[in-house]
Amino acid sequence: MENADVLHVAMFPWLATGHLIPFMHLSKCLAQKGHTVSFISTPRNMDRLPKIPPHLSPLINLIRLPLPHVDGLPAHAESSADVPFHKQQLLKRTFDLLYSQVAAFLEDSRPDWIVYDYASHWLPQLAAQLGVSRAFFCLFNAAFMSFLGPPEALINGGSRSTAEDFTMVPKWVPFHSNVVYRLHEIAKNVESLSENLSGTPDTVRFGTVVAESDVVAIRTSAEFEPDWFNLLVELYRIPVVPVGFLPPELRDEEGEKDGKWVYMKQWLDKQGVNSVVFVAFGTEVSLTQKEVNELALGLEQSQLPFFWVLRNQSEPTQTKFPIGFEDRVKGRGIVHDGWAPQAKILSHNSIGGFLTHCGWNSVIEALGFGRVLILLPFLNDQGINARLLHGKRLGVEVARNERDGSFTRDSIAESVRMAMVSDLGESLRGTTKEMKGLFGDKDTNYHLVDGFIRLLRENRLSHTYGKI
Template identity: 35%
Template sequence: MDGRHSRISVLMFPWLAHGHISPFLELAKKLTKRNFHIYFCSTPVNLRPIKEKLPEKYSLSIQLVELHLPSLPELPPHYHTTNGLPPHLMPTLKKAFDMASPNFSTIVKNLRPDLLIYDFLQQWAPSIALSRNIPAVEFLPTNAAMTSFVIHLTKNPGVEFPFPEIYLRDNYAISKFQNVLESSANGIKDTERAVECCEQSSEIVLIKTFREIEAKYLDYLSELTGKKIVPVGPLVQDPVHEYDEKPGIMEWLNNKERSSTVFVSFGSEYFLSKEEMEEIAYGLEQSMVPFIWVVRFPGGAKVSLEMALPKGFLDRVGDGGMVVEGWAPQTKILEHSSIGGFSSHCGWSSVLESMKLGVPIIAMPMHLDQPINARLVEEVGMGLEVERDMNGKLKREEVAKVIREVVVEKAGESVRQKAKELKEKLISKGEEEIDEVVQEVVQLCRKKNRH
């Protein structure tokens, strides 16, 4: 599909979480290369880092549009994002988001885009667009296995999910997933919002995955929703070349043997408990595998690394491990030749990044969609999950065992091989999914113009 359609303006409107904003922005960048003009809408606190980091070449084609949420006493503007939001304020954030719908309506009225691309929680957004005869398409930054699993449970309670490979493997996963199903705000369950958002999508639904790993789930999702499901590919962010902040990381990795080291990170919005941190630390130590571990603490937490980690841990591991506090260039680390495994919470963006870079996964899902994502990682064959005990606790012996199996031992050879194959497959595919997305979207906009 070439870019020879007349320029189309798209209003992109993700949910207020980094794991949603980031794929929406990556999709926006891909579309600008194909003759689309993007209005990217979020709260000022979410747009600030984008404004600082967005490369100059996008300055004309991606326009940032501020959505102002109402000022609630318990939700000052720096909390108009899930990043650093105290968990008990999540329902308040969703309520404030709903209350901003009149502001969003004004934005749609003023910008008059050709198309709205929206997320799974704001069922009022497509209603506003459709009332103005603007097609609205949902974009899901999750995978088809998770989405079809949730919609199946919502629409067919008590009926077994037709794919036995996807299940909740222990009480911990069940309790975390129950939270997802029960989560609600402003009197509406998240699952109800999700189903309604899907129903309002104009003919198609976009989803961040690719057919080679999820064909049957894409087909089942289409059956459940009555929509054509269009995968957009992995949308992995290109590495940002700004490593002056932590130059020591690359030097340290350069001194490690090829595929010998494990990268450990649990995403930007999950914070390990002291107990989890201890078990992971001892597990890394017992594995005898070199590691680079990104440790994060909640904003404002006055904790030093030495206090958080087991006594003497840093001295004992010496040069065999590096602990980095706060931020690290994840893509740059994962593509380094010394990395042989990624110990991950299985946030979907991280899983796809691993696939694109050919790094096998040591799965330690924590909450949200992660337990289901970990099942998919094992089904695809490019990773193994660390099993928890009967009480849902991580155990150091199990952590060490799975790290060794994935990175070092002969038993993990097939996992390492599968990761390589997926990388090659993604390289050879290029951006064919984006071309199909463009085709579908152009068709929708042409249909609208004919009416």
């Protein structure tokens, strides 16, 4: 590669594990093509990242910026996983205080591009003043972003102000759709927005980063959701480039060093092919005691083997299982407390289905291995993802109370058996296996990444820098 074609790209993700990992994955893709990356985050988040392969480490520079403290947050909170859901907007207020440090870095290093997340609403204008090209790397799918709407509607507040407004198809969606929120899914989000603890609502953050970017890169493919992708292009009126799904690299998963994966694999190896349901709800969902009870009894009632990762409980020491549950499922079910190598577990041939919160990262991992989904959304984009996936016949949605989101052991057991073993679920299992090539094939996905890198190279700004 000629030096004139070599880029310096700065990456600045939001402070969440599910955002840090894909940003690092894209950074590795850039480095593999010979480009230099400055990966910007906080010290504790850097420590959580997978190790960079030795042949790429000279091209990926980790820029550690200390996170200022804001009253109301734990002293060492640097990630959404470190705080309960109701404090995440306060974490965004802290994140915004990184402005001066990021400005100093950009002025000193002068990258060709800055690639940022939705929370960095102040960064596009800063980069423009410095003559740095701007890309919003969107880690949500096109259906969710289209549901949110055009940037001007997001910035100005639009016509949706109540939770009920989000349970209806938006007026800008021109085709038939069932992709809407359930009332219980959106109520927490609307309540959080009304409190405005971050100082800037998420809707404004999303709208601003779209409106003030040169390009939007999105973690999806037009082949998977063509109607939604085409609508997004119309709504944004700037280049929207799919970068594919960035399927996980299993060597990035940790676990061997402390023996966790060893015992997990030993148990999984004893199970039949496609017989186990894997249960996990990401780094931000915290179950209530009642939800733990119903989920436990539902898994028991399903009579299927299960591997349940139970983590991030608000009061983990007080989480209790129904009387006798652990004895009754001994040998058939595992409840693992704490972190687990999710991609490695999903890749094991004993896993047949995934009971999931429908976070986009988790969905991508599961479909990349052809696992049928049991859909149990809680927060953020998860409800929209669940409707999209259910409509594409990639999973079974757990029946719940529309207003409070409660579910029963019966609904858990019925959904798990439908997805995993029922004759009625056979077509679902076949459809998800067909998705393995689209979501999991690295050549197909990296071809899309190459298109994005080509766009960066061909469209970087001439460096006529301004002053802040």
